Amino acid sequence: MSPLTLQSLWSATAIAGPATGELTSSRRADVVIIGAGYTGLSAAVHLAEAGRSVVVLESTALGERASGLNGGQVIAGVKHDPDQLQRMFGEARGARYVQTVARAPDTVFELIGRLGIECDALRSGWLQPAASEEALPALAARAEQWRRRGDRVELVSREQMQRLTGSQRYCGGLFDARGGTVQPLSYVRGLAHAVLRFGGELFTHSPVVRLARCAGGYRAETPRGEVTASTVILATNAYTGSLNPRLRRTVVAVPSFQVATAPIPSQLRSQILPGGQAASDTCRLLRYFRTDAGGRLVMGTRGSYAAAPTAHMARHHYQAVREIYPQLAGLDFDYHWGGFVAMTADHLPHLHELAPNLLAALGYNGRGVAMASVMGRLLAQRVLGMPAEELGFPVTAVHPIRLHAFSRLGVRATIQYLRLRDSLERPRR
Template sequence: MLNDPRSHGLWEKTAPEAPTTSPLDGAISADVVIVGGGYTGLSSALHLAEAGSKVVLLEAKEIGFGGAGRNVGLINAGMWVMPNDLPSVLGPVHGERLLDLLGNAPKLVMELIDKHQIACELERNGTLHCAVGADGLKEIEDRAAQWSARGAAVTLLDAAETAKRIGSDAYTGSLLDKRAGTLQPLAYARGLAHAAVKAGVAIHTSSPVIATERNGSRWTVKTASGEVSAEWIIVATDAYSTGPWEQVRSEQVHLPYFNFATVPLGHNLRQSILPGREGAWDTKEILSSFRMDQAGRLVFGSVGALRNTGLAVHKGWAKRALKRLFPIIGDVEFECEWYGQIGMTDNALPRFHKFAPNVVGFSGYNGRGIAPGTVFGRTLAEHILGRIGEADLPLPLTALSEPSFRALKEIWYEAGAQVAHFADARF
């Protein structure tokens, strides 16, 4: 996007076209104005419009420009935090409420894809959280026990079954989450946009918000060439926030994450590597993720940014790591390369913010954007429609705050990933 081949890579190359949009021009009125064209904003817009609300969505750049169009494409349930830890962090009411909502979030994603016939390469075969060593195995055993106690459809697999499903004997076991799956993330975002437009939403891209103004019971949201008057504002900008809600970006530490996509693999390799098409990632601190797309490309990623010296370092590591993980693959060639930023909060959990009267938003998805973004978008719609009160939301109201040493942490994450990948598997 915006003439940058490393922003969205394979996903931009293979996604269906987005709906035709244009910048906001002139003054218009709506019930709700949504700022941000990712999963949260698009899901909110779709659910509000289907309920009869007049909705305008403003996107600073293009649909899916932020994390929605750059991520791995894993439809995960829950967050990185262990299930039993959520009630201790959020309290028993919000903790269990959030676990229930996010545990069922992949189901909503798949229902929307089916309902609106979104062509986004959906695979419903689950995900595999792969254990590295004894410590990794203990981690997934604990996670499996905690989810199973809540009735989740998860299964702990031994090393032999994991090797059969992955095509590699590198792991001591894995956690199969049958609630989850994979999709083409930019195609999903664009599909939601098409569905929203069909439901009556007015989407304006290349329309960054520059200011807001309160006029009685309504808000005026201004861009360079127009303005929208509405009773409610949904802030759905998350890790790529700029302008009036730049504080949302400032309360998150950016963690860079890259992906490489191989050329389509031959038939024999596709029958050996992830034959069930599950998405996978491992338990390493600097983790790796891998999954297949519909054409048989192996998408392989990890922490790091593909800029400056990082491009050569991470590409060299990816080729070595893939050959070590899948010896039968040989020397691979990459067809696409891209990266983005994951917004990490200080407790690895999302936030609910009330920026002003009738100005609300969820943010801080910590690398779990697809299912949480979709279900939080629906939740915001239900809140505005009066179906869910503020006291009944899945997260408590949180004040905006910037983490200590944010800028230094971001430099460290990018540099540290380069150091780790330069040294890993070189000998």
């Protein structure tokens, strides 16, 4: 089977990024940030805006990892429902936690507006279409819990969901007015422009290969340069490598893959997601989909660890498009690309203080467009002196996942199992 040509729709349609290059000198800063995704760039924007000197070091070009590759779905909340979060974290802390995650999309759209980022931002809501009747009670409970807290989250009928998605596949589901979409790579590049505008520095193709303590803080070494800073933020998420093996073992990097169709023919465009919402369905192996500013359908689901994905691998995606939108049969697929999502054992993101003045945030479980933007802000607030208990998000100890070395095997087996269960439950035509 011949390998696919991998190119993301986002790299073909994004705004230009700033001119950046490799670090080739010794520098000093208040804060060195390792990783230029949403976590690192949001932290850098907030710190540079507050007058701190910041250097961001990125191992690849800008936006070549999850933040430049994702589905661009801006989603409120985390995987757990608000009542459950409140049980987990207690009455007062739980309420603040719920508030932080509920307002996560506000951070994204506020940053985009305030910084003037051109990234096709659309606050049109997020849909969770129910793939089966069995999914509806949990969605109803979710909607009720958010509504009780004053948020506009509604259970919609089969007919309403069919109108919203343009698909006959679903039997109702959730409409969440807090969410929306962005062009994810343009959002990365816009944040990077803002960091530079506020006086921060950003170096690409500059992997930090060693992080050492030194007088006055830490020294981050790259192949041809180094940065000395009193504070370090590790913002490497699913791509955390050997720099901090304990942190790396707190997440499992799960592959996710996307395809984008050719532009949808004009006579069909007004049927497919006419309100511009993003959607992630309730299948065990969830399918997430949206349209882009050019009228293409973007569809994602779990991918594979293969270094050279083949058309065989993309066939699940083609099938998903045909199943959800049979009216698009015959439309070409112009773009194929994938990346790694950082999953945690408790399905929650984490903010850690690994050592004095060494902070990290990661583990967004597929909801990092909003949550990583928030975590960047929280990391900056902590560096600027906010007490941990006032952040509205817990600072937790690092708990590496047991048997982490076998996680890939586990992910592969789980994907196969979930795929099988989804296919057994799929309605027969």
